[in-house]
Amino acid sequence: MFINKKSGDILKDAEVIERVATIFEKEGSNAWFIRPAQDFLGNKYNAEDFEQNFDTLDVWFESSATYSYVFRNESAKKRADLYIEGSDQHRGWFQHSLLNSCGTFGDAPFKTVMTHGFTVDEQGRKMSKSIGNTVNLEDVIKNYGADIFRLWVTCSDFTQDLKISTGILSRIETVYRKIRNTLRYMLGALNDFDKNLEQVNYVELPIIEKWALHKIVEIDEVLLECIKAYDLNRYFNTVYNFCTGDLSSFYFDVRKDCLYCDAKNDLKRRAYRYVVDILFDCIVKWLAPILPFTCEDAWQAFRNISSVHLERFPKVDSNWKNDDLCNEVEKIQEIRRSVNTALDIARKDKVVGSSLQAKVSLFTEDKVPYANDLEFWKEILIVSDFEIFKDGAPADAFVSEELKNVKVVISPAEGEKCNRCWKVTKINQSGVCDRCQRVLDSIN
Ligand SMILES: [Zn+2]
Numbered sequence: 001m002f003i004n005k006k007s008g009d010i011l012k013d014a015e016v017i018e019r020v021a022t023i024f025e026k027e028g029s030n031a032w033f034i035r036p037a038q039d040f041l042g043n044k045y046n047a048e049d050f051e052q053n054f055d056t057l058d059v060w061f062e063s064s065a066t067y068s069y070v071f072r073n074e075s076a077k078k079r080a081d082l083y084i085e086g087s088d089q090h091r092g093w094f095q096h097s098l099l100n101s102c103g104t105f106g107d108a109p110f111k112t113v114m115t116h117g118f119t120v121d122e123q124g125r126k127m128s129k130s131i132g133n134t135v136n137l138e139d140v141i142k143n144y145g146a147d148i149f150r151l152w153v154t155c156s157d158f159t160q161d162l163k164i165s166t167g168i169l170s171r172i173e174t175v176y177r178k179i180r181n182t183l184r185y186m187l188g189a190l191n192d193f194d195k196n197l198e199q200v201n202y203v204e205l206p207i208i209e210k211w212a213l214h215k216i217v218e219i220d221e222v223l224l225e226c227i228k229a230y231d232l233n234r235y236f237n238t239v240y241n242f243c244t245g246d247l248s249s250f251y252f253d254v255r256k257d258c259l260y261c262d263a264k265n266d267l268k269r270r271a272y273r274y275v276v277d278i279l280f281d282c283i284v285k286w287l288a289p290i291l292p293f294t295c296e297d298a299w300q301a302f303r304n305i306s307s308v309h310l311e312r313f314p315k316v317d318s319n320w321k322n323d324d325l326c327n328e329v330e331k332i333q334e335i336r337r338s339v340n341t342a343l344d345i346a347r348k349d350k351v352v353g354s355s356l357q358a359k360v361s362l363f364t365e366d367k368v369p370y371a372n373d374l375e376f377w378k379e380i381l382i383v384s385d386f387e388i389f390k391d392g393a394p395a396d397a398f399v400s401e402e403l404k405n406v407k408v409v410i411s412p413a414e415g416e417k418c419n420r421c422w423k424v425t426k427i428n429q430s431g432v433c434d435r436c437q438r439v440l441d442s443i444n
Contacts, residue, residue, distance in 0.1 A: 002041065002050040011050060016041060064096030067109035072101070083110040087117055114230055117161035122168060124161065135164050144169055147291045148176050154236045154290050175240065176294075179287065182243040183298045185252060186280045189259055190302060193273055200274045202320075204267065207370075208380075209275045211329040212251055213320035215242065216282055220316045223286060232290075239286050247279070250333060254380055261421040263439045282314040328369045332380060335368065339381050339408050342398035346410035356422050359385035359414070363393035363407040384413035384424040 002011040020040050023031050032040075033054070037047040058064075071078050085093055094113050101109035120126055121133040128134065140149050152172045156162040202210070219242055226235035255272045262269040280302065288295040288308045299308035339362075343355050352358040360383050362368070368388060370376045377386040397407035413424040420436040427433050432440065 001053040001055075002037070002045075003053060005049055005051055011045070013044070015044065058096065060092060060096045061100070063093055064100040067097060067101055068104070072105065072109060077105060079108065080110045082112050082114055084114045084116070087115045090115065116158040119164055120161045122163055122165035124163060133165075135166075140164075140169060144173060145293070147293050148172055150290055150292070151176055151236070154232045157233055176291075178244050178248070179240065179291065180294060182248060183280075183284065183294070185248075186276055186283075187298060187301055189252075189276050190273060190280060193277055195277060198270045198273050198277075200267070200271045205271045205275070206268055207325065208251060208254065208329060209271045210320070210322060210325055212246075212275050212279065213317075214322050214326050215246055216278065216314075217316050217318055217321040218326075219286075220282070220314065236287075236290055239283065243283065250336075254382065257379060257382070257421060257423075261436060261439065263442050282316065284308055285311055285314045332369055334403055335362070335406055336380055338398075338400040338403045338406055339383075341400055342408040342410050343383075345398065351410055352412055354422075355382050356384050357412055357417075357424055358383045359387070359411050361409040361411070362386070362388045363391060363397060363409070364388070364405055365390055366405050384415070 002016070003009070004011060019042055020032075023035065023039065037050065037052045041047055041050065067080065071080060083094060083097065089095075094115075097110070098108050101107065118126075119135075121131075121135075125131065125133060137149065140152075148169065152164065152169060153162070155172060155175065202213075205213075219238055222238050223235055226232070226238065258266070258269050258272055280298075284295045284298050285308060288299075288311075292309065295308050339360055342360075343352070343358060346352050346358065360377075360381055362377075371388055374386050374388075377388075378384065393407035394409060397409050399407050415425040416427045416431075417424050418427050418433040418436055419431040420440075421433060423433060425433045428437060430437065
């Protein structure tokens with residue numbers, strides 16, 4: 001840098017800079033201290049008029065000034081929402097940027113700094129060719145796909161060092177498949193779905209449909225919190241647990257019979273598809289930033305318009321939130337868990353084969369939701385017959401650890417297996433139950 005002695009201005013001349021660069025290329029930067037100033041200035045300027053500057057700058061100086069040519073200048077004194085780098089930059093880029101910006105603008109160039117750890121092997125060791133524990137990330141993408149690679153980052157605690165190995169990646173692959181299966185199931189359940197024709201008013205929805213909508217609001221709230229806190233791990237796990245626990249093991253499971261066997265225009269079936277459509281919309285949009293390819297595939301397969309990555313996050317209706325209703329469904333799920341354990345034992349003891357061959361007798365003095373609605377309980381428990389009593393449980397009735405006041409007895413349901421829905425009940429000469437006959441008549 002040359003400074004004009006009279007005006008104090010810094011000399012800004014491309015020819016001079018180019019000349020300095022050419023000399024440095026050949027002789028190294030030490031030329032600055034050895035050669036006379038005139039060698040750099042050329043014929044255009046007189047070395048007498050300039051002061052040559054011999055200060056040295058830290059090599060990180062330009063990177064610490066990135067803000068000044070990316071988003072911040074005199075007219076727009078903006079600050080970056082986030083600076084993100086590895087934990088080695090606490091004394092590097094973060095600190096330099098802070099000093100540089102405080103010196104020139106009076107404050108930090110960022111609102112938040114996020115630090116992540118380094119990639120290490122399963123035992124937490126540094127990757128090294130001599131140990132043979134290196135994982136080539138290009139191979140990971142080739143073998144598992146970029147979505148699984150991104151999911152690995154999401155599932156890791158990035159504030160610490162991130163562990164990677166083929167074992168860890170296979171576990172992530174299993175997690176990924178569960179999400180993929182949930183999306184595939186929903187795409188199947190929504191086959192031919194027409195939003196306009198299958199619209200159902202909220203008040204008409206059955207309790208577990210209302211519960212599913214309540215869960216959406218609840219989860220959306222948690223996800224927004226996670227985004228604010230950059231807690232990707234909890235973000236993904238919240239959606240994952242919702243898909244595998246609440247949906248696959250409960251809601252989708254319970255509604256399989258309705259989806260496969262009820263008439264197309266049946267209110268409950270329409271209500272189910274109406275809710276699955278909303279669930280699909282939310283889950284694909286929630287996961288799009290983490291699994292961009294998978295979510296785009298699912299989106300294109302169903303919505304067939306634009307791209308999910310041009311969408312906003314789902315707008316959920318806060319009126320769907322209903323804590324009382326949610327508590328009631330949780331009570332129902334508690335009983336269901338108890339019955340499922342009793343069914344597992346009965347299957348092992350060869351009392352029944354599948355749950356649809358079973359009759360469930362429930363003994364409890366507790367208040368049971370929908371106690372008089374036997375059809376409701378048959379569907380929730382996926383059994384063919386159900387009865388409920390206040391007392392009189394046999395001594396060998398099943399009692400779970402979780403629910404001591406509810407006793408369960410499993411016995412084979414009476415009747416024959418319907419050829420269409422596989423429930424054991426009264427069937428006609430065509431081999432189907434009353435419900436299935438009605439549906440078949442409506443199709444014919
Ligand atoms: Zn049937």
